[in-house]
Amino acid sequence: MLKLIKATFLGLIAMAFTASSYADITFVSWGGAYTASQQKAYVDTYISLNPDTKITVESYNGGLGEIKAQVEAGNVTWDVVDVLPDQAITGCDEGLFEKVDQSSFINDMVVAPVSDCVVPQIFWAYTAFYSKSAFPGKKPKNIKDFFNVEKFPGKRGIHTWGNALIEMALVADGVKAKNVYEVMNTPEGIDRAFAKLDTIKDHVVFWSAGSKPLELVSSGEVVMAIAYNGRIGAAILSEGKDFEYIWDATVLEQEYLVAIKGGKNTAEALDFMAHSSTAIANAEQAKYIPYGPMRKSSIAIIKKGEPWFIKYGGDIDVMPHMPTHPKVLKRAIIADPVWWADNGAEVNERYGVWKGN
Amino acid sequence: MNEATTGPILTTDGIPLKVSLQKSERKNKIRAFLLVVPLLFFILFTFLIPIGDMLLRSVDDSYINTVFPKTFEKYKKWDRQGLPSEELYETMFFEIKEGSGYSIGKATTRMNYAKSGWKSLLKKSKRKFKKIEEGPYKEQMIAFDKRWANMEYWKAIGVMVDPTTAGYYLNAIDLKYNADKEIIRQKENRRIYNKTWIKTFKVSFLVMFFCLILGYPISYLLATLPLKYSNLLMICVLLPFWTSLLVRTVAWMIMLQQKGVFNNLLVMSHIISNENRFALMYNQTATVIVMTQILLPFMVLPLYSVMKTISPNYMRAALNLGASPLHAFYKVYMPNSIPGVSAGCMLVFILAIGYYITPELVGGKDGQMIGNWIAYHLKTTLNWGLSAALGAILLGVLTVLYWVYNKLVGIENIKLG
Numbered sequence A: 001m002l003k004l005i006k007a008t009f010l011g012l013i014a015m016a017f018t019a020s021s022y023a024d025i026t027f028v029s030w031g032g033a034y035t036a037s038q039q040k041a042y043v044d045t046y047i048s049l050n051p052d053t054k055i056t057v058e059s060y061n062g063g064l065g066e067i068k069a070q071v072e073a074g075n076v077t078w079d080v081v082d083v084l085p086d087q088a089i090t091g092c093d094e095g096l097f098e099k100v101d102q103s104s105f106i107n108d109m110v111v112a113p114v115s116d117c118v119v120p121q122i123f124w125a126y127t128a129f130y131s132k133s134a135f136p137g138k139k140p141k142n143i144k145d146f147f148n149v150e151k152f153p154g155k156r157g158i159h160t161w162g163n164a165l166i167e168m169a170l171v172a173d174g175v176k177a178k179n180v181y182e183v184m185n186t187p188e189g190i191d192r193a194f195a196k197l198d199t200i201k202d203h204v205v206f207w208s209a210g211s212k213p214l215e216l217v218s219s220g221e222v223v224m225a226i227a228y229n230g231r232i233g234a235a236i237l238s239e240g241k242d243f244e245y246i247w248d249a250t251v252l253e254q255e256y257l258v259a260i261k262g263g264k265n266t267a268e269a270l271d272f273m274a275h276s277s278t279a280i281a282n283a284e285q286a287k288y289i290p291y292g293p294m295r296k297s298s299i300a301i302i303k304k305g306e307p308w309f310i311k312y313g314g315d316i317d318v319m320p321h322m323p324t325h326p327k328v329l330k331r332a333i334i335a336d337p338v339w340w341a342d343n344g345a346e347v348n349e350r351y352g353v354w355k356g357n
Numbered sequence B: 001m002n003e004a005t006t007g008p009i010l011t012t013d014g015i016p017l018k019v020s021l022q023k024s025e026r027k028n029k030i031r032a033f034l035l036v037v038p039l040l041f042f043i044l045f046t047f048l049i050p051i052g053d054m055l056l057r058s059v060d061d062s063y064i065n066t067v068f069p070k071t072f073e074k075y076k077k078w079d080r081q082g083l084p085s086e087e088l089y090e091t092m093f094f095e096i097k098e099g100s101g102y103s104i105g106k107a108t109t110r111m112n113y114a115k116s117g118w119k120s121l122l123k124k125s126k127r128k129f130k131k132i133e134e135g136p137y138k139e140q141m142i143a144f145d146k147r148w149a150n151m152e153y154w155k156a157i158g159v160m161v162d163p164t165t166a167g168y169y170l171n172a173i174d175l176k177y178n179a180d181k182e183i184i185r186q187k188e189n190r191r192i193y194n195k196t197w198i199k200t201f202k203v204s205f206l207v208m209f210f211c212l213i214l215g216y217p218i219s220y221l222l223a224t225l226p227l228k229y230s231n232l233l234m235i236c237v238l239l240p241f242w243t244s245l246l247v248r249t250v251a252w253m254i255m256l257q258q259k260g261v262f263n264n265l266l267v268m269s270h271i272i273s274n275e276n277r278f279a280l281m282y283n284q285t286a287t288v289i290v291m292t293q294i295l296l297p298f299m300v301l302p303l304y305s306v307m308k309t310i311s312p313n314y315m316r317a318a319l320n321l322g323a324s325p326l327h328a329f330y331k332v333y334m335p336n337s338i339p340g341v342s343a344g345c346m347l348v349f350i351l352a353i354g355y356y357i358t359p360e361l362v363g364g365k366d367g368q369m370i371g372n373w374i375a376y377h378l379k380t381t382l383n384w385g386l387s388a389a390l391g392a393i394l395l396g397v398l399t400v401l402y403w404v405y406n407k408l409v410g411i412e413n414i415k416l417g
Helices: A002-020 A032-049 A065-073 A085-093 A165-172 A177-184 A187-198 A212-218 A229-239 A266-275 A279-285 A296-305 A326-330 A337-356 B017-059 B062-067 B069-075 B086-098 B101-114 B118-129 B137-144 B151-160 B167-172 B193-224 B227-242 B245-256 B261-268 B284-307 B312-320 B325-353 B357-362 B370-381 B384-408
Strands: A024-029 A054-059 A080-083 A119-131 A156-159 A204-207 A224-228 A243-259 B175-177 B183-185
Touching: A024 A032, A024 A266, A032 A054, A032 A229, A032 A266, A032 A279, A065 B370, A080 A085, A080 A266, A085 A243, A085 A337, A085 B101, A119 A212, A119 A229, A119 A279, A156 A212, A165 A177, A165 A187, A165 A243, A177 A187, A177 A337, A187 A337, A204 A212, A212 A224, A212 A229, A224 A229, A229 A243, A243 A266, A243 A326, A279 A296, A337 B101, A337 B118, A337 B193, A337 B370, B017 B167, B017 B384, B062 B069, B062 B101, B069 B086, B069 B151, B086 B118, B086 B137, B101 B118, B101 B151, B118 B137, B118 B151, B151 B175, B167 B175, B167 B384, B193 B227, B193 B284, B193 B325, B193 B370, B227 B284, B245 B261, B245 B284, B245 B357, B284 B325, B284 B357, B312 B325, B325 B384, B357 B370, B370 B384
Parallel strands: A024 A054, A024 A080, A156 A204, A156 A224
Antiparallel strands: A080 A243, A119 A224, A119 A243, B175 B183
């Protein structure tokens, strides 16, 4: 009996060693429907081309904290991470990320990539929305209506940090979308944004988890909310909710992949990133979640291929749900990661004071 | 008198008994020590070293001094009246131009804490300066970005020129250094931490208080009911304890929100009108309610294990001797249960004060605690110095509370069973 146990044990150890001779990439993203879409569009397709590679998918909550800790401790366990643009800038500047070859997509981007370390993923957006049943009569049309509690009484759901809200408040106060960052560069501009936020202060419910604004609007807890557009789209497309977007002062954020410096599978990680940033792969992701690809040619592929979104019982056009739809882009703001990298801490502390008062 | 009593006592093989005893004891001591070595290492590596590292980081500002040593040297001589001289501009120019990309990158993150905007200014400058071949540098720098002529940026360097700093601690209590290293108050619209500290202690105290109020009777029942019933009750206490924290938190959201179960019941039974629903979720009230429920088992378990050891005979004796039930409880039962109360309160308070995920989810408007800001600076702004200072203050406050508690009640009176 003892012999048997010993043999099994040794066998297991041997197996562990043989297994580890294959490349095992750890891919870290935000979880939920977003990661599920990446799994289908990137991970599964990569594995089918490279059956020897194993990709472990993990979730994290954003921020560079864990990555910096791993690099500083010299124990890097993550290979590829999905990051926000301001993190992409800081991480690349501080030498936490590998530089990548951007020649294949650099001329095919809606906006220029924020640093030398990134490959493109998608645009997602902070978007205001409401439930049609909450407004049987007149319906809110723009961000001014979102900030007008007299015309449209009821609570609003907004997030617990200041990003995008400053921009939206300024547009609601009459600033043109394209001039928002000019105004935000002056102290008076920020005061103006907070003054506008004051007008809805007593009618606000704060959320911090991405699924929450949808629940808040569904349950009637609030009449309108700001949410990630992909979540709203998924609720409409997959769950048949009667939500309606307010495509005004939509704040577009970029999303990139980076490779962590000092990872054990850097070559494979870079190969996986190259695979996950091709025009066709980026377009593929939009079959599962309505976020807008950052590559122009991906958008062309989707337009040609409509109905693109894969839905149980019949596919559906995805372009009307995209934050990069030309009609939306006209009235949208592309968030400036450089401004937020400079001023994020200060504005968010001020936002904390404002929120608690 | 014979020799044996005057000289040292010898063992049979002629060695003094004392030495022989010491020898055998030493063996035992080494063996005992070896047994605890793994624990010692564990504590050293998972507790003492990280805490030491945290304390170091909270005062360490040496990195930035290795990036701009010459600039900072010259800076100290600047009179802070009017813009610095060409010489200072030139020194900074070359340290930016010739510094390695990554070290400048890290420096920008640090400098941005002192003045928002340094980050993009340095990054832009690093790229641009490659193309500037000859002086005078001051004019060219200002022409390239007018922020180089902004006194605020130059003044902000003043807080970074020393390799150790109390600046992070000052920030953690809404103070800061000005350019001359005098301590001044933070701008009014950024004074967030003092308020958060007070809130953190208030919420933790309230949670501890409500846990005690709710936990004491339950524990009493658990300890005194016949085994058949008390087992069932124990399961009722432990089941939520074993349920995921997130599940419980989300369940509370559904219960307490304005269109939630609790408010709906009140409206349906006409206790409140539809317009006046209670705001019980996404504020401080929510944080207190949910944390109380989550931490209740940490109060009940120590209370129960202490109460279990209190013999029912004491109460019977007191009643027999003529005390009223209330008096007997107050004079006999309660003093005996104090060690459990102490243990429970300490446990709940200490756990509550560092709580993070529950306040994040249900805190909304004003229910966030200091832990949420520590996480924010750790993850988003990478201002680990400030995170460390906030953490160190938390540690310090707990140590002081522990000391006060020891003076008042005595640590030996804590009992977990």
